[in-house]
Amino acid sequence: MTEILSSPIVSHPAWAVLKQAVEAIRPWQGKDGSIDLTDEAAPSRSDVEAVLARVTGAVEDLAPLLPHDADYHQALVKDLRKWADGGFGVPDFLDSLLAFQPAVDRRDGLQHLVLFPMYTQNGNPDRNLEAVALSVVWPDWLAELERTRYDNPLFVPITFQDFTPGYDTNSAVLFPETVAVREAPERFTWGGIFCDREAARFRRVTEAAVDTLGLALPEDAAALLADQELTQQTFVLWDMIHDRTHSHGDLPFDPFMIKQRQPFWMYGLEELRCDLTTFKEAVRLxxxxxxxxxxxxxxxxxxxxxxxxxxxDRVRNYDGLGGQLLFAYLHKHDAVRWTDNKLHIDWQRAPQVTNQLCAEIETLYRDGIDRPKLVHWFAAYGLVASYLSPHPGSVWAKGPDALDLTQPPRKLVDDVMPDEFPLSMFYEALAKKLRDVIASTKGITAGTETRAAA
Structure with a gap:
């Protein structure tokens, strides 16, 4: 599906050996990454060991190309052999994960070979062995902005060179949290986002939406859609500011909401807050x-x-909810109009209204510092429901009297409908037009043809 970009890693014969061996191991692994050698359908231990030996051999052959990752690759080979010595139980790659530190050296074009048992966010939910060849994106202008204005020492923007099937999906991130380890590290020290995938799917879907909706674009917007490299660098700046925003501002709770059980509109508002803060900074820039x-x-x-x-899908789709809220807010404040079956955007008014929504969410957060959790959840629900219609069967829409408030807040999350705020008629119609285009972005990279078939 993808046209792989040239790189010293991918062009080396050992890369093909590594991919083939990893893909041979994949069907043997269970959801937790282990291989049940007692299963009647399982291969023999010696057969698995032989394939894994090809994996370790390929890593050792490729490692000299990447001297900056020497400590990681040495630890990786040890973890692979430890997995084999333990009979291929639940894998533990904590030592190699701790040795991989891509944020320490962010040089534009620096390449990495990454191999871990891991799930891929928005991709493969199982902890399969995955191999990825990637390149860092760190132009001088971005480095200067990060140094002087938007400090984010853990952020690593990257592009694909090639990958195994777990990344032939919708996944556009490489996060240490996804790796199989015996215990979570005290803190994670990096996070990678594939700007080439983000840019390519953005261009494909936006182009289709613009054509479908008859939207007239300013010249600079049209130029952005026509340029993959420019779009990648745009997403790198967006991601860098968005990522750091999770830890900045008046925050009434853990901004990343790790291991918290909350109604999904809380996650939606947090992601939207980070995007709208980025938008505000972009207006300033x-x-x-x-x-x-x-x-x-x-x-x-x-x-x-x-x-x-x-x-x-529509089950607790918090990113989808944020997009719906932004559209409804712009529409109700006359920055966006749907007239004569064409979408019109007031390019002067849209930035002002978008910043206005950002201010409303920031006020919600600031007030939330003084609220109990459940009161804050209801206040957030009220903000969303003032622009998006809740499902007619929603219990939460009926207010606190409809809920059993003797239950702890986390139990009341069970009363939230999977699709608490359904799509409007506008989006239902648009979904039918764009469904195939969105589906076609699975596994997309910069090397993929970015114009959807008519």
Whole structure:
């Protein structure tokens, strides 16, 4: 499906050996990454060991190309052999995970060979062995902004060179949290986001949406959609500011909401808050003459309005909810109009209204510092419900009197409907038009043809 970009890793014969061996191991693994050698359908231990030996041999052959990752690759080979010595039980790659530190050296074009038993977010839910060849994106202008303005020492923007099937999916991140380990590290020290996949799917879906909706684009917006490299760099800046925003501002709770059970609109508002804060910063950058500021605004608007609401299923789709809320807010404040079966955006008014929504969410957060959790959840529900219609059967929409408030808040989450805020008629119609285009972005990279078939 993808056209793989040239790289020293991918062009080396050992890469093909590594991919083939990893893909041979995949069907033998269970959900937790282990291989049950007692199963009648399982291969013999010696057969699995032979294939794994090809994996370790390929890593050792490729390692000299990447001297900056020497400690990681040595630890990786040890973890692979430890897995084999233990009879291929639940894998534990904590030692190699701790040895891999891509955020320490963010050089533009620096390449890495990554191999872990892991699930892929929005991709494969099982902890299969996955191999990825990737390249860091760190242009001088971005490094300067990170150093002087948007400090984010853990952020690593990356592009695909090649990958095993777990990444021939919708996954666009490489996170240490997904790796099989015996215990979670005290803290994670990096997070990777594939800007080439983000940019390519953005361009494909936005182009289709613009054609379907008859939206007239400014020249600079059209130029952004036509340029994969420019779009990648736009997403890198968006991601860098978004990521750091999770830890900045008036926060009434753990911003990443790790291991918390909350209604999904809380997650939706947090992600939207980070995007709208990025949008606000992009407006500021544009006013200061920074060329990428306007591009980031276009990217956030188009991705949030066109792709987010229609991607994935409707079960607790918090990113979809954020996109629906942004559209409804812009529409009700006359920054977006749907007239004569064409979408019209007031390009002067849209930034003002978008920043206005950001201010409303920031006020919600600031007030939430003084609220009990359940009161805060209801206040957040009220903000969303003032622009999006809840499902007619919703218990939460009826207010606190409809819920059993003797239960702890986490139990009341069970009363939230899977699709608490259904799509509007506008989005239901648009979904039918864009469904195939969105589906076609599975596994997309910069090397994929980015114009959807008519």
């Amino acid at each position: 544009e006013s200061e003459g920074h060329g990428m500021g306007r591009n980031v605004q276009y990217a956030i608007l188009f991705d949030r309005l066109f792709r987010f609401p229609l991607t994935g």
